[in-house]
Amino acid sequence: MKCKFLFLFFIIPLLGIAQFTDLNLKQIEKDISNPKSGYGYEKLIFKFKGYPKSLDSIEAQHLYYGRNFIKNKVSVGDDEFAKLADAFKAGDFQKCVVLGKVLYGKDPSNLDVILILLRAYDSLKDGINFVHHLNQLRLLTEAIKGSGDGKSEKTAFVVNSVGDEYILLNVLNIGQDFNRNSVTYKDSVIDVWSKEDVKIHIKVLYLN
Structure with missing residues (x-):
């Protein structure tokens, strides 16, 4: 990156x-x-x-x-x-x-x-x-x-780019000890960052 x-x-x-x-x-x-x-x-x-x-x-x-x-x-x-x-x-x-x-x-x-x-x-x-x-x-x-609460795919935090996603992760104190799983859609990717019982959903827009 x-x-x-x-x-x-x-x-x-x-x-x-x-x-x-x-x-x-x-x-x-x-x-x-x-x-x-x-x-x-x-x-x-x-x-x-x-x-x-x-x-x-x-x-x-x-x-x-x-x-x-x-x-x-x-x-x-x-x-x-x-x-x-x-x-x-x-x-x-x-x-x-x-x-x-x-x-x-x-x-x-x-x-x-x-x-x-x-x-x-x-x-x-x-x-x-x-x-x-x-x-x-x-x-x-x-x-x-303010775009969501990150608790589910439906209420995922929404970011404009992967770069902005990592900025948000830093703000949320989500570190390298979290695992990421991704689901790709036509106009976005949903990344699920998880550690034990904690899951954060982030939607990365690909509108262009």
């Missing part, structure tokens, strides 16, 4: 219980493309970049899952992201900030990019930018936690 290294430093606890809300992807797709809906994607991004704490749980849900329906997203398979990942692995955090800010400008709600910027600002002791991106990270992970 190309971005698995990101999760090794994700040690900041993200506390709080997200409210379990119905997830309607078709409605989200419709809402984010309509500026008059109140959940237009550009409007949400503007608030997210400026003051992430101003978004409520429904707005956060539209922001996170609405990313599935926008164009020109940054992918971990892109050359630009590969350069950012290499800079991170090399510990060149100044370069991480330079490269990361470019990708953040293109795709502000990309969790992989936010994580690298968060770690870079932490290493550079830039508290203002660190706290800002931490608030963004909390908002998006709370949106994921």
Whole structure:
């Protein structure tokens, strides 16, 4: 997995219980493309970049899952992201900030990019930018936690990518001692992470 290294430093606890809300992807797709809906994607991004704490749980849900329906997203398979990942692995955090800010400008709600910027600002002791991106990270992970309770396939947590799944696992303190079993569907994969009597169901979307 190309971005698995990101999760090794994700040690900041993200506390709080997200409210379990119905997830309607078709409605989200419709809402984010309509500026008059109140959940237009550009409007949400503007608030997210400026003051992430101003978004409520429904707005956060539209922001996170609405990313599935926008164009020109940054992918971990892109050359630009590969350069950012290499800079991170090399510990060149100044370069991480330079490269990361470019990708953040293109795709502000990309969790992989936010994580690298968060770690870079932490290493550079830039508290203002660190706290800002931490608030963004909390908002998006709370949106994921609000998609279900993970107790069954029907109420699985829903994530946009495998990378986001591992971020969620870290938030939930699910470690390498858990076993994974997967069931593949047309538009998603359901991963069941289990250890003794504990089972966590996570749905990874493949909408593209």
